[in-house]
Amino acid sequence: xxxxxxxxxxxxxxxxxxxxxxxxxxxxxxxxxxxxxxxxxxxxxxxxxxxxxxxxxxxxxxxxxxxxxxxxxxxxxxxxxxxxxxxxxxxxxxxxxxxxxxxxxxxxxxxxxxxxxxxxxxxxxxxxxxxxxxxxxxxxxxxxxxxxxxxxxxxxxxxxxxxxxxxxxxxxxxxxxxxxxxxxxxxxxxxxxxxxxxxxxxxxxxxxxxxxxxxxxxxxxxxxxxxxxxxxxxxxxxxxxxxxxxxxxxxxxxxxxxxxxxxxxxxxxxxxxxxxxxxxxxxxxxxxxxxxxxxxxxxxxxxxxxxxxxxxxxxxxxxxxxxxxx
Numbered sequence: 001x002x003x004x005x006x007x008x009x010x011x012x013x014x015x016x017x018x019x020x021x022x023x024x025x026x027x028x029x030x031x032x033x034x035x036x037x038x039x040x041x042x043x044x045x046x047x048x049x050x051x052x053x054x055x056x057x058x059x060x061x062x063x064x065x066x067x068x069x070x071x072x073x074x075x076x077x078x079x080x081x082x083x084x085x086x087x088x089x090x091x092x093x094x095x096x097x098x099x100x101x102x103x104x105x106x107x108x109x110x111x112x113x114x115x116x117x118x119x120x121x122x123x124x125x126x127x128x129x130x131x132x133x134x135x136x137x138x139x140x141x142x143x144x145x146x147x148x149x150x151x152x153x154x155x156x157x158x159x160x161x162x163x164x165x166x167x168x169x170x171x172x173x174x175x176x177x178x179x180x181x182x183x184x185x186x187x188x189x190x191x192x193x194x195x196x197x198x199x200x201x202x203x204x205x206x207x208x209x210x211x212x213x214x215x216x217x218x219x220x221x222x223x224x225x226x227x228x229x230x231x232x233x234x235x236x237x238x239x240x241x242x243x244x245x246x247x248x249x250x251x252x253x254x255x256x257x258x259x260x261x262x263x264x265x266x267x268x269x270x271x272x273x274x275x276x277x278x279x280x281x282x283x284x285x286x287x288x289x290x291x292x293x294x295x296x297x298x299x300x301x302x303x304x305x306x307x308x309x310x311x312x313x314x315x316x317x318x319x320x321x322x323x324x325x326x
Contacts, residue, residue: 022055023226026076029061030211033259035268036103036182038248040080043237045251052229058255065089071214072096078230079214084136084301086214087318091311095217098319100231100287101294102238103210103275108137109198110144111185112169112176119197121148121204128156130165130174137178139305140206147204166191180210182271186264207296209289210275212319220323227323231287235325238276238286245269287324294319 029037040058043049049056061067064082071079072094083098090096110129112118118127121144131138145151158174160167166184168174170191177184185196201208213234220227241248249266252259259265280290298315301307311318 020053022050022053023229024055024057025049025078025226025230026057026059028059028067028070028076028079030064030067030079030081031062032060033252033256034183035186035249035260035265035270036211036272037080037259038245038252038265038269039237039241040234041252041255042241042244042248043233045255046237046240046247048237048240049230049233052233054226054229054233056233060256068094068096068214071216074216074218077215077219077226080211081214082136083209083212083214083319084297084305086212087298087301087311088305088307090318091307091314096214097217097220097317098212099215099220099227099323100234101209101212101289101319102287103212103272104278104281104289104293105275106200106202106206106208106210107180107182107272107275108140108144108201108206108208108210109179109181109185110176110201111179111181111188111196111198113188113192114195114197116175118176119199121150121199124150124176124199125154126156127175128158128168128173130158130160130168130177132162132165132178133159135162135178136305137180140201140208140300141178143206143300143304144201144204147206182268182275185271186260186268189267190261190264206300207278207293208300209293209297212287212289220320224323228325231323232325235286241269242273242276245273285325288321289319291315 044056064085067079067081068086068089070076083101086096165177166187169177181198188196276286281288295315298311302309302311
């Protein structure tokens with residue numbers, strides 16, 4: 001039975017508790033759960049989203065393009081997906097934008113087993129590279145070759161889908177593959193127990209944003225309070241995960257026991273953290289992407305990623321910082 005003191009305590013807990021139930025919100029990820037996603041699970045498990053009046057449902061995705069399509073169709077209110085993939089869709093008319101670009105440094109890399117001692121572009125000469133034709137990394141690969149002074153003739157290319165590419169390196173049919181530094185590297189380590197070394201595209205002057213929050217333009221217009229609360233909670237969740245990576249890992253495995261092996265899940269998240277910023281945003285809170293970074297990203301997508309040149313005049317429509325906490 002509630003006493004007068006209990007009622008007073010509930011009232012003191014804040015008006016939101018008495019006024020309404022939390023908003024049920026779906027966040028559709030870009031893929032099956034891996035280390036990059038850990039902050040969202042920490043935010044849910046630690047009550048960070050709940051504190052902003054959000055009952056968060058984190059759902060696994062089947063690729064960034066599918067996630068962007070789901071947001072564009074209003075099937076889900078928020079997605080976590082590759083921002084360049086969203087830009088491609090938006091440039092063709094999809095009513096989506098990013099209220100928070102999280103990975104401001106590209107995770108794209110060419111990687112192989114550490115014991116092969118392939119640590120710089122020159123070490124790739126004469127080596128076999130596994131690629132997936134048409135994916136985002138293969139589109140940017142010619143720019144990496146140009147930036148590093150390599151030619152296609154310096155290498156042997158083998159092509160296959162995402163799993164075939166992994167198997168080629170695991171089974172020794174390829175020396176390296178094109179992959180994300182915090183994703184494919186952990187899959188290889190899980191399969192073999194061996195460490196992987198990535199040569200990062202970003203270290204050779206390739207400025208391209210990566211993952212971020214995706215929302216429908218109507219959501220930003222019609223429900224700005226929800227967007228602000230979601231971005232506030234997401235910012236706090238990222239910051240909490242940076243401070244306590246193991247707690248983020250543990251929360252992920254508690255809510256999704258099939259997310260991966262504890263050690264590589266943690267390592268994958270720790271490899272993600274440096275990608276949150278560029279030198280220009282290192283002292284800022286998460287999601288504070290610069291105008292220059294976005295302009296450079298769009299220009300690169302126009303030149304190498306098949307995006308129409310008109311996108312250069314629409315850069316500001318692909319992102320906003322208006323819903324981020326100070």
